[in-house]
Amino acid sequence: MEAQIRIVTQAFSQPQGLYTKLYQSALMRNLKNLSLFEIMRWLDCPPSGKGIERIIPSKVPLGESFNDAVEPGKRYSSKQVLHQQRVMGREIGLVIDLTNTSRYYPSADWLTKGIKHLKIPCRGRDAVPDNESVNNFVWEVTQFFNSQKHTKKHILVHCTHGHNRTGFMIVHFLVRSHLMTVTQAILKFSEARPPGIYKQDYIDALYTFYHERKPKTGRVNQGRGNAQFPGSHPVSLNRDNLQLLRQRYYYATWKADGTRYMMLITYDGCYLVDRNFCFRRVQMRFPSRSINEDSSERFHHLTLLDGEMIIDKLSDGKLERRYLAYDLMAINSQSVSERPFSERWKLLEKEVFEPRNIDRSTNPIYRYDMEPFRVRRKDFWLLSTVTKLLQDFIPRLSHAADGLIFQGWDDPYVPRTHEGLLKWKYPEMNSVDFLFEVGNGNRYLLYVFERGTKKLLEGNRVEFRDEYADVDVSTLSGKIIECSWDQAEQTWVCMRIRVDKSTPNEFNTFKKVKRSISDNITEEVLLDEISQIVKLPMYADRMAKAHQQQHHQHAHMEKRRRSVKGAKLGFKG
Numbered sequence: 001m002e003a004q005i006r007i008v009t010q011a012f013s014q015p016q017g018l019y020t021k022l023y024q025s026a027l028m029r030n031l032k033n034l035s036l037f038e039i040m041r042w043l044d045c046p047p048s049g050k051g052i053e054r055i056i057p058s059k060v061p062l063g064e065s066f067n068d069a070v071e072p073g074k075r076y077s078s079k080q081v082l083h084q085q086r087v088m089g090r091e092i093g094l095v096i097d098l099t100n101t102s103r104y105y106p107s108a109d110w111l112t113k114g115i116k117h118l119k120i121p122c123r124g125r126d127a128v129p130d131n132e133s134v135n136n137f138v139w140e141v142t143q144f145f146n147s148q149k150h151t152k153k154h155i156l157v158h159c160t161h162g163h164n165r166t167g168f169m170i171v172h173f174l175v176r177s178h179l180m181t182v183t184q185a186i187l188k189f190s191e192a193r194p195p196g197i198y199k200q201d202y203i204d205a206l207y208t209f210y211h212e213r214k215p216k217t218g219r220v221n222q223g224r225g226n227a228q229f230p231g232s233h234p235v236s237l238n239r240d241n242l243q244l245l246r247q248r249y250y251y252a253t254w255k256a257d258g259t260r261y262m263m264l265i266t267y268d269g270c271y272l273v274d275r276n277f278c279f280r281r282v283q284m285r286f287p288s289r290s291i292n293e294d295s296s297e298r299f300h301h302l303t304l305l306d307g308e309m310i311i312d313k314l315s316d317g318k319l320e321r322r323y324l325a326y327d328l329m330a331i332n333s334q335s336v337s338e339r340p341f342s343e344r345w346k347l348l349e350k351e352v353f354e355p356r357n358i359d360r361s362t363n364p365i366y367r368y369d370m371e372p373f374r375v376r377r378k379d380f381w382l383l384s385t386v387t388k389l390l391q392d393f394i395p396r397l398s399h400a401a402d403g404l405i406f407q408g409w410d411d412p413y414v415p416r417t418h419e420g421l422l423k424w425k426y427p428e429m430n431s432v433d434f435l436f437e438v439g440n441g442n443r444y445l446l447y448v449f450e451r452g453t454k455k456l457l458e459g460n461r462v463e464f465r466d467e468y469a470d471v472d473v474s475t476l477s478g479k480i481i482e483c484s485w486d487q488a489e490q491t492w493v494c495m496r497i498r499v500d501k502s503t504p505n506e507f508n509t510f511k512k513v514k515r516s517i518s519d520n521i522t523e524e525v526l527l528d529e530i531s532q533i534v535k536l537p538m539y540a541d542r543m544a545k546a547h548q549q550q551h552h553q554h555a556h557m558e559k560r561r562r563s564v565k566g567a568k569l570g571f572k573g
Helices: 018-028 036-044 078-087 131-147 164-178 182-192 200-209 241-247 341-362 383-396 507-519 523-533 537-569
Strands: 055-058 092-097 116-119 154-158 232-236 250-256 259-266 269-273 279-282 303-313 319-331 374-377 401-408 416-425 431-438 444-450 453-456 480-486 491-497
Touching: 055 164, 078 092, 078 154, 092 131, 131 164, 154 164, 164 182, 164 200, 182 200, 232 507, 241 416, 241 523, 250 383, 250 416, 259 319, 303 341, 319 341, 341 374, 383 401, 383 523, 383 537, 431 491, 431 507, 444 507
Parallel strands: 055 154, 092 116, 092 154, 232 416, 319 374
Antiparallel strands: 250 401, 259 269, 259 303, 269 279, 303 319, 401 416, 431 444, 431 480, 444 453, 480 491
């Protein structure tokens, strides 16, 4: 796993509430497609890259109308673009916009400053720019340079984040105008705008178009490339794997409806790693248990957590981000993934959160309240508590939850699909992530992946209801949509757009979810099954021991509390 990890994004540290403000501002402007995740990615993304033959790759500048939602130091509009480039001795003469929307800024932002603005709309997601758009881009760039030889003006090229579509177009230009090989052009762009083009289908399309062989390594761009997210994924509960609860000892927790992230803690920063294997640096403090104040081991280095980001709605209506860490794979570069979950979960509290909490209560200098989100260990409970979990705990949560997770107490950490890690969703929330496309004749097409390629699911229908009823469905083409199954209508129903994912579920996952839907394990069925399971000797004995240990721990903590209280009052005992 360490060989795959390469930190490729600039540092960022967003004040608490900034994302919420921007999101609320977007909603007020009815920008329904501008999600919180997209906003976070835009804020985290470095503004622009180095010049490539007088072409500057950039993320999309936001119009001045966003200024009330973005603090001054984080703004990136046409004014900031021109100022930053002027400082570097560059004058912009042409802006080429590759986004597939006009929501980000008005073209007048550039035209009023005497700068030409050219719109070449290109779909993102799973569609590479078409040949007509590429030819148009190369022609316009060539014509501009021919007409501006005496001025040496630059061209600013942007898509949303300035990587895939922007890189794709610039590579085409370099290959055609500078007689570079595809590999040379891709690497040149990657050096100027790290991590470069990271979508494999874009890279494949370039090699196919120019009839060139890819390097034997199969990895042209080592920034993010086709590295797979190594996190453990649960499987849907069905009548067959439900029997695993009888065969192995399980604990349970709630299934939060959050965004999955691994967290890599290092000396030089804390990095969130999402499902697309994108890295974002956050400024957070994780002291270790080291007693030596002068030791370089005072802080964690190469400690790897697994967890999810949720958004809590507080009693005053404010939104607050919180990272729930539920597993631990490495501590200070030492792997613990082979240890049983029970040990990893305890180490997570003892090695990661206890030192942090102690430092928080004793360190008067560092301001934990200014960190971009809160963080804590996620709780797991004995299987006997599932009834309370479903009927009491989940309804009172301040964030969305859609079911339960069953974690083997003695299991090692299993990367990717873990057949023993089980998820149960409320039947109406069982879902599949599809790649949605609008085909010929306005046909709605649903795709999953099978061995890395798209697989069309013939005969599967999808409907867009409620908040999506009035949406122009053509704008959703090429996006990942999460759908639930309407048994009565025998159709999939779009629940939300998965902007945190760039690929759909695998075909095997689709089959497992369909199986789970057909098995229809309701809350009543689940609770009845568990009530029988916890009476088995394996559970009864271990739960009795667990209760005994908890009693001793509480007694020990109470004794310590009284001792500390007595010491403060001057008592001895």
